[in-house]
Structure formats: C-alpha cells, structure tokens
Amino acid sequence: MSKDMQTGTPAASEKVAGFSKQARQQREIRLRRRSTLIATVSTISVFLAIYILVPMAPGWEKVQHSFFNWEIFEKTFPTLLNAFLLDIAIFAWSAPLIAIWGLALALARDARSPALFPLRLFATVYNDIFRGVPVILTIYLIGFGIPGLGLPRPWNSPYIWGSVALVLSYSAYVAEVYRAGIESIHESQRAAAKSLGLSHWDTMRFIILPQAVRRVLPANMNNLISLQKDVALLSFIGPVELLRQAGVFKSFYANFTPYLGAALIFLAVTIPATRFADSLMARQDKERR
Amino acid sequence: MTYKLQLIDVTKSFGTLEVCKGISFDVKKGELVCMIGSSGSGKSTLLRCINLLEAVDGGRILLDGHDITDPDLDPQPIRRRIGIVFQSFNLFPHMNVMENVMLAPRRVHRTPKAELLAETTALFERFGLADRMTHYPDQLSGGQQQRVAIIRALAMKPEIMLFDEVTSALDPELVGEVLDVLRKLKSEGMTIILATHEMGFAREAADKICFLDQGIIVESGPPEQLFTNPKQARTREFLSRVM
Ligand SMILES: Nc1ncnc2c1ncn2[C@@H]1O[C@H](COP(=O)(O)OP(=O)(O)OP(=O)(O)O)[C@@H](O)[C@H]1O
Ligand SMILES: [Mg+2]
Numbered sequence: 001m002s003k004d005m006q007t008g009t010p011a012a013s014e015k016v017a018g019f020s021k022q023a024r025q026q027r028e029i030r031l032r033r034r035s036t037l038i039a040t041v042s043t044i045s046v047f048l049a050i051y052i053l054v055p056m057a058p059g060w061e062k063v064q065h066s067f068f069n070w071e072i073f074e075k076t077f078p079t080l081l082n083a084f085l086l087d088i089a090i091f092a093w094s095a096p097l098i099a100i101w102g103l104a105l106a107l108a109r110d111a112r113s114p115a116l117f118p119l120r121l122f123a124t125v126y127n128d129i130f131r132g133v134p135v136i137l138t139i140y141l142i143g144f145g146i147p148g149l150g151l152p153r154p155w156n157s158p159y160i161w162g163s164v165a166l167v168l169s170y171s172a173y174v175a176e177v178y179r180a181g182i183e184s185i186h187e188s189q190r191a192a193a194k195s196l197g198l199s200h201w202d203t204m205r206f207i208i209l210p211q212a213v214r215r216v217l218p219a220n221m222n223n224l225i226s227l228q229k230d231v232a233l234l235s236f237i238g239p240v241e242l243l244r245q246a247g248v249f250k251s252f253y254a255n256f257t258p259y260l261g262a263a264l265i266f267l268a269v270t271i272p273a274t275r276f277a278d279s280l281m282a283r284q285d286k287e288r289r
Numbered sequence: 290m291t292y293k294l295q296l297i298d299v300t301k302s303f304g305t306l307e308v309c310k311g312i313s314f315d316v317k318k319g320e321l322v323c324m325i326g327s328s329g330s331g332k333s334t335l336l337r338c339i340n341l342l343e344a345v346d347g348g349r350i351l352l353d354g355h356d357i358t359d360p361d362l363d364p365q366p367i368r369r370r371i372g373i374v375f376q377s378f379n380l381f382p383h384m385n386v387m388e389n390v391m392l393a394p395r396r397v398h399r400t401p402k403a404e405l406l407a408e409t410t411a412l413f414e415r416f417g418l419a420d421r422m423t424h425y426p427d428q429l430s431g432g433q434q435q436r437v438a439i440i441r442a443l444a445m446k447p448e449i450m451l452f453d454e455v456t457s458a459l460d461p462e463l464v465g466e467v468l469d470v471l472r473k474l475k476s477e478g479m480t481i482i483l484a485t486h487e488m489g490f491a492r493e494a495a496d497k498i499c500f501l502d503q504g505i506i507v508e509s510g511p512p513e514q515l516f517t518n519p520k521q522a523r524t525r526e527f528l529s530r531v532m
Contacts, residue, residue, distance in 0.1 A: 192379035195340055196393035196445060197369035206392055210383050 069257040076249045076258045083245035084265050087231045090163055090241070094231075095224060097167045102174030107204070109179055123175070130172035136233050139165040143237035158238035166234070170227055177219045181212030218284065221277035225270050232266075242266075292351070293318040293480045294339070294449060299348035301331075301338055308334045310504035311348065316449075316497075321471075321481040323491040323512075326501035327527060332484035333376075335501075336451045339482070340373045352449075369397060372442030373451040376458050378434045380426040386437045387413070387422040390444045397445070412440045416470055432463030439470055450474065452483040468494075488532055492516050500524050 054060060108116075108123035130138065142165040147156035154160070185208050193203040235244035242262050249258035294316040301309040308331045316322050324332045337343040339350060341357065341364040349356045357367045381389050390409050394400045400408070413419045416436050426434055435455055442450060452471065456464040468490050475481060475494060485491055491498055492512045499509040500521075508515060508524045516532075519525045 188375065188377060188379045189381065191337075191342055192375065192381070194342060195368055195373045196441070197365050197397045198393055199365065199396075202396050206396070207381055211381075214383070 067256045067260055069255055072253050072255050072257040073261055077261050080242060080245055080261045080265060084242045086239060086241040090231045091228055094163050094166050098170045098174055101167060102171040103178055105171060105175035106178035110182055127172045127175055130169050135169045135230055138169045139233050139237060162234040162237055174220060174223055177216050181216035182208055184215060185211050218277050218281035221280060225273045228269060229266060295351040297349045300346045301334055302346055308504055312506055314499055314506060314509060316480060316482060318480055319478045320496045321475045321494055322497045323495040324484045324499045324501055325491060330501040331504050332501055333453050336453050336484060340371050340451060341368055369445050370448045372445060372447035374438050374442050374455050376454040378438045380434055380438055382426050385423050385425050389437060390441045394444050412443060416440055430463060431459045432466045435467050436470055449480045454484055456487060
C-alpha cells in the first residue's frame with residue numbers, strides 16, 4: 001500500500017478517494033438517524049400532551065359526544081362514501097372542460113394579430129371578472145339564476161348549472177396558469193420556429209404549448225385539488241353530495257360527527273394528490289437544474 | 290441577376306439606437322461571405338434582417354433580384370428559402386433530434402413521411418450523427434447539438450444559409466467538427482453568410498470578408514488582402530486586437 005502511494009499509481013489514489021467517501025457516507029447516515037430520532041421523540045411528546053391535557057378541559061365530555069361519536073360515525077360513513085361518488089362525478093366531468101376552456105382562454109389572450117383584438121379583450125375581461133368574484137357567488141348566481149329563467153327539464157338541473165359555474169370560475173385561474181407557462185418559453189424558441197417557416201399556429205401547437213403545459217403541470221395539479229374541494233360548494237344550490245349529506249345527518253342525529261367523516265374523506269383524496277403535485281414539482285426543479 | 294443576395298443601404302434601429310446605418314454588400318451564388326467585427330457591431334441584427342426575423346427600417350434586400358423587404362409580401366415562404374443557425378442552437382428540447390429536423394418539412398412542405406424519413410436519415414449520415422437520431426438535445430454534446438441545428442435548417446432545402454457565431458458557445462475542442470460542416474457545405478456549392486470570431490477559419494475558407502464597425506461596413510474584400518493589407522485604420526486596429 002505505502003509503495004503504491006509512493007509511486008502514485010491510479011489504483012492508489014482511487015483507494016484513498018474511496019475510503020474518505022465511505023467515511024463521509026457513514027457520517028451522513030449517523031446524522032440522519034439522529035434527526036429522525038429527535039423528530040420522533042418530539043412528535044410523540046406533543047401527541048401525548050394533547051391526549052392527556054385535552055380531556056381535562058371542562059367541555060371535553062360534550063365535545064367528545066358530539067364530534068367523536070363512534071356509533072354515529074359507523075352508521076353514517078357508508079352513506080357519506082356513497083355521496084362522495086357524486087363529488088367525484090362532478091369533478092370528473094368538470095375537470096376536462098376546465099382544461100379545454102382554460103386553454104382556449106389562454107390562447108385568446110395570446111392572440112397577436114390586431115384583427116383578433118376583440119378576442120383578446122374578451123379573454124382579459126373574462127379572466128378579471130371570474131377571478132375577481134368568489135366561486136360561491138358565481139355558483140349562486142348561475143345555479144339559481146339560470147334555472148330561474150324557467151327552462152324545461154332537464155335544463156333546469158342544478159347539477160348542470162352548478163358544474164357550469166365551476167367550469168367558468170376555474171377556467172379563469174387555469175387560463176392564467178397556462179399563460180404564465182406560455183410566456184415562460186424563451187423567445188428564441190419562437191425565433192427558431194419562425195426561421196424554419198412554421199406558421200404562428202404550428203409554432204404554438206408543436207413548440208410552445210407542449211413545453212408550456214408540461215412546465216405548469218404542478219401548478220395546475222394544485223388547481224385540480226382546489227376544485228376537488230370546491231365541488232362541495234354545489235351543496236348550497238341543491239345536489240346531495242358529500243357535504244350536503246353530512247349536513248342532513250347532522251340535523252337528523254343532532255351530532256357533528258358526520259362532518260368529521262366528510263373531512264376524512266376529503267383528506268383521503270387531497271393529501272395524496274398534494275404529495276403527488278409536490279413530487280412533480282420537485283422533479284421538474286431537478287430537471288431544470 | 291448574377292447576385293444571389295444583395296443588400297442595398299439597409300438601416301435598422303432599436304428605439305434611438307442605430308444598429309445598421311446603411312449597409313450594402315452582395316453575395317454571389319456559392320460564395321462564402323464572412324462578417325467580422327466587435328461585439329455589438331450589428332452582425333446578428335443584420336442576419337436576422339436577412340431572414341426577416343426583424344423588419345428593416347430602410348433600404349432593400351434582394352434575393353435573386355426580388356426585394357424581400359416589401360411589407361406586402363408574406364414572409365414565411367421567403368424564410369423557407371433562407372436557413373439560419375443561431376449561436377445558442379435553439380433546438381426544441383421536448384422532441385428528439387429527428388423530430389426536430391422533420392417537423393418543419395412535414396408541416397410546411399408536406400413532404401410524404403417515407404420520403405422525409407429517407408431524406409432525414411441521409412442528412413444525419415452525411416454529418417456523422419446517424420447513431421444519435423433518437424436522442425434528445427440535452428443528451429448530446431454542444432458540437433452535436435449545433436450540427437443538428439444545421440441539419441434542421443438544411444432539411445428545409447434553403448438556397449442560402451446564415452450562420453450566427455455558431456461556434457461561440459462551444460468548447461474549443463468541439464469547434465472543429467462544426468467548422469468541418471461549414472467547409473463541406475461550401476464545397477457542395479451552398480451560398481453562406483457567416484458572422485464569426487474565428488479569424489483563422491474566415492481567412493482560410495471565406496471568399497469575401499466584411500468588417501463591420503458601429504453599424505457600417507468599414508471595409509470588405511478577399512481575405513488575403515483584408516487580413517494582410519487592410520486599407521482602413523479601424524480595420525487594422527480591430528485585427529491587431531483579435532489576432
Ligand atoms: N431586440 C433588440 N432590442 C434592442 N436592442 C437590440 C436588440 N437586438 C440587438 N440590439 C442591440 O443592437 C446592437 C447590435 O447587436 P447585435 O446582436 O446585432 O451585435 P453583434 O454584432 O451580433 O454582437 P455579438 O458579436 O456580441 O453577437 C447591440 O447594441 C444590441 O444591444
Ligand atoms: Mg451576435
């Protein structure tokens with residue numbers, strides 16, 4: 001070994017480098033273990049404190065009875081799950097419409113030729129209005145207003161007009177996200193496409209949009225998660241989806257536990273979706289480095 | 290009509306900044322013309338004007354004797370006749386390099402698929418990249434990316450090729466392979482205008498050198514004369530700085 005070092009052969013230097021790298025890795029593992037331990041201990045103590053202290057509060061008995069009632073939870077949860085299918089359905093038909101209408105609005109805002117100015121103006125005003133009004137207000141105005149015109153069945157359904165309200169609101173947000181993506185693509189990509197003789201629309205379709213849509217995917221995932229929750233707002237105009245069903249049970253049993261069940265169901269969907277969006281974002285950050 | 294391209298008194302400003310202050314020169318078919326000059330002298334701007342990526346403010350640009358700066362003309366068919374390659378490659382990162390090359394001929398010339406594939410493969414073979422066709426741009430070296438950018442421009446079958454400092458972003462050992470491509474194109478009879486800082490290459494390969502300074506052509510002529518016996522003091526001063 002010492003002879004190797006003296007002659008300075010490549011094998012010797014490799015061994016030296018390999019050894020110090022191993023030591024460094026071991027050190028890192030030790031550090032990581034220690035921080036995991038600290039995190040675990042502190043988390044357990046916090047929960048322990050809550051578990052011991054909260055029941056000592058004077059109103060705990062009552063709260064426990066009306067919010068954490070296992071009997072009522074057991075009785076209502078299957079029906080709540082069933083009601084959630086309606087949320088999923090509303091989400092499932094609204095989301096693609098939002099993606100398409102949002103994209104159309106983004107493209108309209110990007111229209112460059114003067115002849116298309118009215119289109120651009122429309123998209124700008126549209127986005128300002130629908131992003132400026134609370135979603136619930138749009139749902140009330142459209143969900144009650146349009147069926148109020150006395151349309152024949154099935155065109156007076158709150159399902160249709162509630163969904164329409166969601167689509168109109170959310171596509172304004174999604175359009176802005178797309179537009180940010182379109183603008184983030186470097187001008188040199190347009191120049192390259194132009195120099196090859198590609199038309200404005202072909203440039204958009206084959207060069208700009210595929211890159212832009214990919215780049216804003218995490219942001220749009222977050223919009224989708226938000227939409228999944230806001231579907232529950234339709235309960236205010238009629239459809240008996242999860243939140244509404246929980247409300248019905250609350251009145252029937254005079255107990256809030258069904259709301260807790262509803263919250264658990266929402267979390268079961270939104271937490272994994274949020275983690276997925278985060279990991280997407282992390283992956284894109286890594287790619288761009 | 291003996292000239293492939295003629296610039297007559299071309300002017301171009303950005304706001305109050307006059308970048309081209311009346312530039313005239315001409316290029317014969319099959320000629321390689323080099324533009325040299327310090328940074329900011331307007332070389333890139335001039336190439337972008339020839340390709341109609343920028344509109345000129347005044348003067349005329351004649352391609353085969355026809356003025357292409359006429360604002361009533363549709364610029365797209367003209368751009369197709371003039372290929373341009375940029376310093377920063379500008380490949381499309383979301384497509385593999387074969388798709389990069391085939392997109393424009395497919396959309397613009399509507400070349401049938403089988404024919405296009407054969408042509409594209411032939412181009413990649415000609416420039417030594419046949420085994421890289423399905424790679425994405427970021428999987429290639431700078432020199433390879435720049436060769437793909439050249440292939441992409443050639444696939445449109447242009448009559449003139451413009452090169453804007455195509456070796457400036459490359460590591461020194463990769464410059465050679467791109468310059469080889471330029472020599473090859475010239476030997477095949479392509480008309481070429483090249484903005485470059487590679488004085489050695491300009492001297493060896495160019496038919497004519499134009500020296501730009503502050504928006505005008507100070508001096509132009511065959512490389513031997515311009516490099517060994519410049520007439521203008523500004524040319525002498527520039528050459529002594531870069532050589
Ligand atoms: N789009 C633009 N808007 C405003 N100014 C510009 C624009 N493009 C170029 N310029 C300016 O025009 C001048 C000439 O630029 P140009 O890129 O043509 O020079 P160049 O000779 O190619 O220089 P280099 O050797 O550094 O590439 C510079 O001062 C530049 O800042
Ligand atoms: Mg330049």
